Amino acid sequence: MARHFSLPKLVVATHNRGKAGEIRAMLHPFGVEIVSAGELGLSAPEETGTTFEENATLKALAAVQASGLPALADDSGLSVHALGGQPGVYTADWEGPTRDPMVGMKRIQEEFAKRRVADTETARTATFHCVLALAWPDQHVELVHGTLDGTIIWPPRGLGGHGYDPCFQPVGMKRTTAQMTDDEKNAISHRGRAFKMLVEACFR
Numbered sequence: 428m429a430r431h432f433s434l435p436k437l438v439v440a441t442h443n444r445g446k447a448g449e450i451r452a453m454l455h456p457f458g459v460e461i462v463s464a465g466e467l468g469l470s471a472p473e474e475t476g477t478t479f480e481e482n483a484t485l486k487a488l489a490a491v492q493a494s495g496l497p498a499l500a501d502d503s504g505l506s507v508h509a510l511g512g513q514p515g516v517y518t519a520d521w522e523g524p525t526r527d528p529m530v531g532m533k534r535i536q537e538e539f540a541k542r543r544v545a546d547t548e549t550a551r552t553a554t555f556h557c558v559l560a561l562a563w564p565d566q567h568v569e570l571v572h573g574t575l576d577g578t579i580i581w582p583p584r585g586l587g588g589h590g591y592d593p594c595f596q597p598v599g600m601k602r603t604t605a606q607m608t609d610d611e612k613n614a615i616s617h618r619g620r621a622f623k624m625l626v627e628a629c630f631r
Protein backbone atom coordinates (compact mmCIF):
# COMPACT_ATOMS: atom_id res chain seq x y z
CA MET A 428 0.00 0.00 0.00
CA ALA A 429 2.92 2.27 -0.72
CA ARG A 430 0.57 4.51 -2.68
CA HIS A 431 -0.38 6.13 0.62
CA PHE A 432 3.18 7.12 1.43
CA SER A 433 2.45 10.79 0.99
CA LEU A 434 -0.09 12.04 3.50
CA PRO A 435 -0.04 15.83 3.62
CA LYS A 436 -2.84 16.48 6.09
CA LEU A 437 -4.85 14.23 8.35
CA VAL A 438 -7.90 14.70 10.57
CA VAL A 439 -7.53 13.03 13.96
CA ALA A 440 -11.21 12.23 14.40
CA THR A 441 -11.54 11.94 18.16
CA HIS A 442 -13.06 14.20 20.80
CA ASN A 443 -11.07 12.50 23.56
CA ARG A 444 -8.08 14.65 24.55
CA GLY A 445 -6.13 11.77 26.07
CA LYS A 446 -6.37 9.71 22.90
CA ALA A 447 -5.67 12.74 20.69
CA GLY A 448 -2.45 13.48 22.59
CA GLU A 449 -1.22 9.91 22.25
CA ILE A 450 -2.07 9.76 18.53
CA ARG A 451 -0.36 13.11 17.88
CA ALA A 452 2.81 11.87 19.63
CA MET A 453 2.77 8.67 17.57
CA LEU A 454 2.28 10.58 14.30
CA HIS A 455 4.93 13.17 15.13
CA PRO A 456 7.91 11.33 13.54
CA PHE A 457 6.03 11.15 10.23
CA GLY A 458 5.79 14.91 9.82
CA VAL A 459 2.11 14.75 8.96
CA GLU A 460 0.11 17.93 9.38
CA ILE A 461 -2.73 17.20 11.82
CA VAL A 462 -6.07 18.89 12.27
CA SER A 463 -8.37 17.83 15.07
CA ALA A 464 -12.07 17.14 14.79
CA GLY A 465 -12.60 20.00 17.25
CA GLU A 466 -10.64 22.50 15.12
CA LEU A 467 -12.82 21.60 12.13
CA GLY A 468 -15.98 21.90 14.24
CA LEU A 469 -16.93 18.28 13.49
CA SER A 470 -19.54 16.83 15.81
CA ALA A 471 -19.09 13.37 17.30
CA PRO A 472 -21.27 10.86 15.45
CA GLU A 473 -23.49 8.54 17.45
CA GLU A 474 -21.62 5.29 18.13
CA THR A 475 -24.27 2.82 17.00
CA GLY A 476 -21.95 -0.09 16.25
CA THR A 477 -21.65 -3.23 18.35
CA THR A 478 -17.94 -3.78 17.63
CA PHE A 479 -14.86 -1.56 17.94
CA GLU A 480 -14.38 -2.00 14.18
CA GLU A 481 -17.87 -0.72 13.33
CA ASN A 482 -17.58 2.33 15.59
CA ALA A 483 -14.06 3.23 14.44
CA THR A 484 -15.22 2.96 10.82
CA LEU A 485 -18.29 5.14 11.30
CA LYS A 486 -16.26 7.81 13.13
CA ALA A 487 -13.57 7.87 10.41
CA LEU A 488 -16.08 7.96 7.55
CA ALA A 489 -18.08 10.77 9.18
CA ALA A 490 -14.88 12.84 9.42
CA VAL A 491 -13.65 12.13 5.88
CA GLN A 492 -17.08 12.97 4.48
CA ALA A 493 -17.32 16.23 6.45
CA SER A 494 -13.76 17.38 5.74
CA GLY A 495 -12.65 15.81 2.46
CA LEU A 496 -9.38 14.95 4.20
CA PRO A 497 -8.08 11.53 5.21
CA ALA A 498 -9.32 10.83 8.73
CA LEU A 499 -7.99 8.63 11.52
CA ALA A 500 -10.49 7.50 14.17
CA ASP A 501 -10.05 5.39 17.28
CA ASP A 502 -12.57 3.19 19.01
CA SER A 503 -11.29 1.56 22.13
CA GLY A 504 -12.25 0.11 25.46
CA LEU A 505 -11.59 -2.28 28.28
CA SER A 506 -12.82 -5.89 28.33
CA VAL A 507 -12.85 -7.41 31.81
CA HIS A 508 -12.78 -11.19 31.49
CA ALA A 509 -14.66 -12.02 34.73
CA LEU A 510 -17.44 -9.67 33.56
CA GLY A 511 -17.92 -11.53 30.28
CA GLY A 512 -15.92 -8.92 28.39
CA GLN A 513 -17.83 -5.92 29.72
CA PRO A 514 -17.72 -2.97 29.41
CA GLY A 515 -16.03 -3.53 26.03
CA VAL A 516 -17.56 -1.34 23.33
CA TYR A 517 -19.54 0.42 26.10
CA THR A 518 -16.50 1.45 28.17
CA ALA A 519 -17.15 5.18 27.65
CA ASP A 520 -20.83 4.73 28.63
CA TRP A 521 -19.78 3.23 31.98
CA GLU A 522 -18.22 6.62 32.81
CA GLY A 523 -21.79 7.95 33.12
CA PRO A 524 -23.33 11.10 31.65
CA THR A 525 -20.55 13.36 33.01
CA ARG A 526 -17.86 11.12 31.47
CA ASP A 527 -16.00 10.61 34.74
CA PRO A 528 -13.51 7.71 34.51
CA MET A 529 -13.71 7.21 38.31
CA VAL A 530 -17.41 6.34 37.87
CA GLY A 531 -16.45 3.64 35.37
CA MET A 532 -13.61 2.30 37.49
CA LYS A 533 -15.92 2.07 40.52
CA ARG A 534 -18.58 0.32 38.46
CA ILE A 535 -16.08 -2.43 37.61
CA GLN A 536 -15.41 -2.87 41.35
CA GLU A 537 -19.17 -3.04 42.04
CA GLU A 538 -19.59 -5.72 39.38
CA PHE A 539 -16.67 -7.70 40.89
CA ALA A 540 -18.36 -7.51 44.32
CA LYS A 541 -21.76 -8.60 42.94
CA ARG A 542 -20.17 -11.63 41.28
CA ARG A 543 -17.79 -12.32 44.18
CA VAL A 544 -14.78 -12.19 41.89
CA ALA A 545 -11.68 -13.01 43.95
CA ASP A 546 -9.28 -10.14 44.57
CA THR A 547 -6.35 -11.80 42.82
CA GLU A 548 -4.37 -10.96 39.71
CA THR A 549 -5.52 -14.11 37.94
CA ALA A 550 -9.23 -13.53 38.67
CA ARG A 551 -9.22 -9.87 37.59
CA THR A 552 -7.60 -10.03 34.18
CA ALA A 553 -8.64 -7.61 31.44
CA THR A 554 -7.65 -6.53 27.94
CA PHE A 555 -7.50 -3.03 26.51
CA HIS A 556 -8.58 -2.91 22.86
CA CYS A 557 -7.92 -0.21 20.29
CA VAL A 558 -9.18 -0.22 16.72
CA LEU A 559 -7.81 2.50 14.48
CA ALA A 560 -9.67 3.27 11.25
CA LEU A 561 -8.00 5.35 8.56
CA ALA A 562 -10.53 6.52 5.98
CA TRP A 563 -9.39 7.94 2.65
CA PRO A 564 -11.27 10.47 0.52
CA ASP A 565 -12.25 7.62 -1.86
CA GLN A 566 -14.08 6.16 1.22
CA HIS A 567 -11.91 3.11 1.59
CA VAL A 568 -10.96 2.30 5.16
CA GLU A 569 -7.92 0.57 6.65
CA LEU A 570 -8.57 -1.12 10.01
CA VAL A 571 -6.07 -2.34 12.60
CA HIS A 572 -6.71 -3.78 16.07
CA GLY A 573 -4.20 -3.64 18.95
CA THR A 574 -4.56 -5.15 22.41
CA LEU A 575 -2.86 -4.94 25.81
CA ASP A 576 -3.40 -7.63 28.47
CA GLY A 577 -3.33 -6.83 32.15
CA THR A 578 -5.11 -6.84 35.50
CA ILE A 579 -7.63 -4.54 37.13
CA ILE A 580 -6.12 -3.20 40.37
CA TRP A 581 -7.73 -1.29 43.24
CA PRO A 582 -7.33 1.39 44.51
CA PRO A 583 -6.39 3.34 41.36
CA ARG A 584 -2.77 4.48 41.06
CA GLY A 585 -1.09 7.20 39.01
CA LEU A 586 -1.88 10.56 37.48
CA GLY A 587 -0.72 10.00 33.89
CA GLY A 588 -2.60 8.65 30.93
CA HIS A 589 -6.38 9.05 30.81
CA GLY A 590 -9.62 7.12 31.22
CA TYR A 591 -9.23 3.79 33.02
CA ASP A 592 -5.42 3.87 33.13
CA PRO A 593 -5.17 4.26 36.96
CA CYS A 594 -6.77 0.83 37.50
CA PHE A 595 -5.01 -1.10 34.70
CA GLN A 596 -1.68 -2.85 35.25
CA PRO A 597 -0.17 -4.55 32.18
CA VAL A 598 0.94 -8.18 32.52
CA GLY A 599 4.38 -8.50 34.10
CA MET A 600 4.49 -4.89 35.27
CA LYS A 601 4.34 -3.35 38.72
CA ARG A 602 2.94 0.00 37.55
CA THR A 603 -0.38 0.99 36.04
CA THR A 604 -0.49 2.66 32.64
CA ALA A 605 -1.23 5.89 34.58
CA GLN A 606 2.17 5.53 36.32
CA MET A 607 4.08 5.46 33.02
CA THR A 608 5.37 8.33 30.92
CA ASP A 609 3.49 8.91 27.67
CA ASP A 610 6.37 7.34 25.73
CA GLU A 611 6.44 4.26 27.98
CA LYS A 612 2.70 3.76 27.60
CA ASN A 613 2.70 4.31 23.83
CA ALA A 614 5.53 1.77 23.40
CA ILE A 615 3.41 -1.08 24.79
CA SER A 616 -0.21 0.05 24.65
CA HIS A 617 -3.14 -1.26 22.62
CA ARG A 618 -3.09 2.09 20.77
CA GLY A 619 0.67 1.96 20.18
CA ARG A 620 0.40 -1.58 18.83
CA ALA A 621 -2.50 -0.68 16.54
CA PHE A 622 -0.56 2.33 15.30
CA LYS A 623 2.48 0.18 14.44
CA MET A 624 0.22 -2.11 12.39
CA LEU A 625 -1.27 0.89 10.60
CA VAL A 626 2.20 2.13 9.71
CA GLU A 627 3.05 -1.33 8.32
CA ALA A 628 -0.16 -1.29 6.27
CA CYS A 629 -0.07 2.25 4.93
CA PHE A 630 3.29 3.97 5.21
CA ARG A 631 5.70 1.27 4.14
Ligand SMILES: O=c1nc[nH]c2c1ncn2[C@H]1C[C@H](O)[C@@H](COP(=O)(O)OP(=O)(O)OP(=O)(O)O)O1
Pocket residue numbers: 440441442443446471474486501502503504505518519520522555588589590591592604616618
Ligand atom coordinates in the same frame (compact mmCIF):
# COMPACT_ATOMS: atom_id res chain seq x y z
O1 LIG B 1 -5.53 4.03 26.65
C1 LIG B 1 -6.52 4.07 27.38
N1 LIG B 1 -6.40 4.24 28.71
C2 LIG B 1 -7.47 4.32 29.51
N2 LIG B 1 -8.75 4.28 29.09
C3 LIG B 1 -8.91 4.11 27.76
C4 LIG B 1 -7.84 3.99 26.87
N3 LIG B 1 -8.30 3.81 25.63
C5 LIG B 1 -9.63 3.81 25.74
N4 LIG B 1 -10.00 4.00 27.02
C6 LIG B 1 -11.37 4.13 27.53
C7 LIG B 1 -11.79 5.57 27.59
C8 LIG B 1 -13.25 5.52 27.21
O2 LIG B 1 -14.02 5.21 28.34
C9 LIG B 1 -13.31 4.35 26.24
C10 LIG B 1 -13.14 4.77 24.80
O3 LIG B 1 -14.39 5.14 24.27
P1 LIG B 1 -14.48 5.71 22.76
O4 LIG B 1 -15.86 5.84 22.35
O5 LIG B 1 -13.55 4.90 21.90
O6 LIG B 1 -13.79 7.14 22.88
P2 LIG B 1 -14.36 8.53 23.35
O7 LIG B 1 -15.85 8.54 23.35
O8 LIG B 1 -13.69 8.90 24.62
O9 LIG B 1 -13.82 9.52 22.24
P3 LIG B 1 -14.08 9.44 20.64
O10 LIG B 1 -15.17 8.45 20.40
O11 LIG B 1 -14.42 10.83 20.23
O12 LIG B 1 -12.77 9.00 20.04
O13 LIG B 1 -12.23 3.49 26.60
Ligand SMILES: [Mg+2]
Pocket residue numbers: 474519
Ligand atom coordinates in the same frame (compact mmCIF):
# COMPACT_ATOMS: atom_id res chain seq x y z
MG1 LIG C 1 -16.88 7.70 21.80
